Amino acid sequence: MPQSQTLSGGFADPARQSAHAFRSVMEAMARPGSLHDITGAEPPASLSVATGAVLLTLCDTDTPVHLAGDADCATVRDWIAFHTGAPFCGPADCMFALGTWQALAPLSAFPTGTAQYPDRSATMIVEVPQLSASGATLTGPGIKDNASLSLPETRAFRDNHALFPLGLDFIFTSGSRLAALPRSTEVR
Amino acid sequence: MTDYNFAYLDEQTKRMIRRAILKGLAIPGYQVPFASREMPMPYGWGTGGIQVSAAVLTPEDRFKVIDQGADDTTNAVSIRTFFERTAGVKTTTATAEATVIQTRHRIPEAPLTEGQILVYQVPIPEPLRFLEPRESETRKMHSLEEYGLMHVKLYEDISRHGHIATSYAYPVKVEGRYVMDPSPIPKFDNPKLGDMAAIQLFGAGREQRIYALPPYTQVVSLDFEDHPFDPSxxxxxxxxxxxxxxxxxxxxxxxxxxxxxxxxxxxxxxxxxxxxxxxxxxx
Incomplete structure (x- = not known):
C-alpha cells in the first residue's frame, strides 16, 4: 500500500469527530439493537467506515487489538498502527478484536473478564455484510419492550449472555452504520 | 477558548473514560475502575461527573448542571461555566431543553426523555464501603453476590428506629444482580432510577469508578416484605x-x-x- 494511504483517513478534527463518533457508539451500546450512523474515518478499503471510526475513537497504545482473518493484513495493520498506536496481539490478550463473524470464531478464545473485574473483557468489532432492525429478538437493559437486530446467529449470543456478568460485548459494523449487543442482552 | 483541547481533557484520557463508560453500560450497576485525572477543582466538587461529562459532550449539546436540584449554586455555576469556556457548549437551566445534565444529588422532577444523558457526581460509589472498608473484600462480595450485610444494615435500622432510616444514597439492586449506590440522591428519587428513558452515567473522581444504567433498566430499592420501600x-x-x-x-x-x-x-x-x-x- 502506498504510504499516503496509510497516513490518510484519520479524523481531521479528532476532538470533535471522536466526540460525535463516541456518542453513536454509546447510544448503540446503551440501546442494544438500535442502528446509528458513524462517520469521519476513511480506513483502507477492506474496513468499513464505521469500523475505522470505532477504532479511532476507542483504541490507542493502551488497547491491544486482535485482527482476525482477512483483517490481519499489512494494509490494516499499518493504518491502525499509524492512527492509533495500538499494539497487535492474539485473541487471549486483546481488548478489542476485529474481523468478520466467521473469522472471529471460536469466541471461547477471547477474554470474558474475571468474577471481580468483569470489565476486563474483549469488545468484538464484527464486520457484517448488512445491518437491519430485523431478525433475532432482543430484550434486556436498554430496551423498552423488545428490539430486533440482524445477527449472524443466535446461539453464540445466548451462550455469551449466560455468562453474565462475564462475557463479550459486540459492536456490529456495516458501511457507515453500527449497532451493538452487550452481554446483558437476552437474544431469542 | 482554544488554549485547551475541546472539553478540557486530552484525547487519550477521553478514550480511557469512554471505554469505561461502554463497559459500565454493558454491565449495569458494576463499578468500572478508571484512571481518574486531577481536575482544576478539589475532590468532592464533582471531579468524577465532570470527567464523564467531558467524555460525552459534543459541540452541539445543551448542558445543564444542578446541585441538589438548583441551577444557581456555586458548584453548578462553576461547572456550567467551565464547559462553556472549555467546550463552547450552550447551556440551559430548563430540564427539557438540556441534552446532557450533570447532577449532584438529585434527579430532576420533570421526566427525562430518550435524547438525554444524566451524569451523576458520586462521592462514595461503593454501597458496601461503610459496612466493609476493604476494597478487596467488597470486590469479592460483589463477585459472589454476597449482599447479606446490606440487608442486616437495613434490618438494624428497623430494630433501632422502627423503620428503615436510610434517607439518601439508598441502596438499589440493578437487574437482579449488582447492588449499587445511586449517589446521595434522596430516596424520594429512587423510583425514577428504574425504567428511565435517558442514559444514566455515574462518575466518582476521587474513588476512580464509573458505572452506568442503560435506559429502561430494572432498578429495585432494597426492602423487606413487611417493611416495603417508602419514597418519603x-x-x-x-x-x-x-x-x-x-x-x-x-x-x-x-x-x-x-x-x-x-x-x-x-x-x-x-x-x-x-x-x-x-x-x-x-x-
Whole structure:
C-alpha cells in the first residue's frame, strides 16, 4: 500500500469527530439493537467506515487489538498502527478484536473478564455484510419492550449472555452504520 | 477558548473514560475502575461527573448542571461555566431543553426523555464501603453476590428506629444482580432510577469508578416484605409554587423559628410559578 494511504483517513478534527463518533457508539451500546450512523474515518478499503471510526475513537497504545482473518493484513495493520498506536496481539490478550463473524470464531478464545473485574473483557468489532432492525429478538437493559437486530446467529449470543456478568460485548459494523449487543442482552 | 483541547481533557484520557463508560453500560450497576485525572477543582466538587461529562459532550449539546436540584449554586455555576469556556457548549437551566445534565444529588422532577444523558457526581460509589472498608473484600462480595450485610444494615435500622432510616444514597439492586449506590440522591428519587428513558452515567473522581444504567433498566430499592420501600417526602406543599409532588427543601427564614418548604428543583418550581401556580409563601 502506498504510504499516503496509510497516513490518510484519520479524523481531521479528532476532538470533535471522536466526540460525535463516541456518542453513536454509546447510544448503540446503551440501546442494544438500535442502528446509528458513524462517520469521519476513511480506513483502507477492506474496513468499513464505521469500523475505522470505532477504532479511532476507542483504541490507542493502551488497547491491544486482535485482527482476525482477512483483517490481519499489512494494509490494516499499518493504518491502525499509524492512527492509533495500538499494539497487535492474539485473541487471549486483546481488548478489542476485529474481523468478520466467521473469522472471529471460536469466541471461547477471547477474554470474558474475571468474577471481580468483569470489565476486563474483549469488545468484538464484527464486520457484517448488512445491518437491519430485523431478525433475532432482543430484550434486556436498554430496551423498552423488545428490539430486533440482524445477527449472524443466535446461539453464540445466548451462550455469551449466560455468562453474565462475564462475557463479550459486540459492536456490529456495516458501511457507515453500527449497532451493538452487550452481554446483558437476552437474544431469542 | 482554544488554549485547551475541546472539553478540557486530552484525547487519550477521553478514550480511557469512554471505554469505561461502554463497559459500565454493558454491565449495569458494576463499578468500572478508571484512571481518574486531577481536575482544576478539589475532590468532592464533582471531579468524577465532570470527567464523564467531558467524555460525552459534543459541540452541539445543551448542558445543564444542578446541585441538589438548583441551577444557581456555586458548584453548578462553576461547572456550567467551565464547559462553556472549555467546550463552547450552550447551556440551559430548563430540564427539557438540556441534552446532557450533570447532577449532584438529585434527579430532576420533570421526566427525562430518550435524547438525554444524566451524569451523576458520586462521592462514595461503593454501597458496601461503610459496612466493609476493604476494597478487596467488597470486590469479592460483589463477585459472589454476597449482599447479606446490606440487608442486616437495613434490618438494624428497623430494630433501632422502627423503620428503615436510610434517607439518601439508598441502596438499589440493578437487574437482579449488582447492588449499587445511586449517589446521595434522596430516596424520594429512587423510583425514577428504574425504567428511565435517558442514559444514566455515574462518575466518582476521587474513588476512580464509573458505572452506568442503560435506559429502561430494572432498578429495585432494597426492602423487606413487611417493611416495603417508602419514597418519603415532607408533608407540605411547596411554599412558592404549591407543588405537592416534588421533593422539598426546608428553609429557615428568620431567627424566630420561621421556616418554609420549597421545591429543591429550581427549574421545576420556577416553571410552575411562570405557569401561574402559587404557594402560600409566594411574595
Amino acid at each position: 417526602r415532607a408533608d407540605h406543599p411547596c411554599g412558592l409554587c404549591g407543588a405537592e409532588d416534588s421533593y422539598l427543601d426546608e428553609v429557615i427564614v428568620d431567627d424566630a423559628g420561621g421556616r418554609m418548604f420549597v421545591c429543591s428543583d429550581t427549574d421545576y418550581c420556577s416553571a410552575r410559578q411562570a405557569a401561574g401556580h402559587t404557594g402560600k409563601d409566594a411574595a
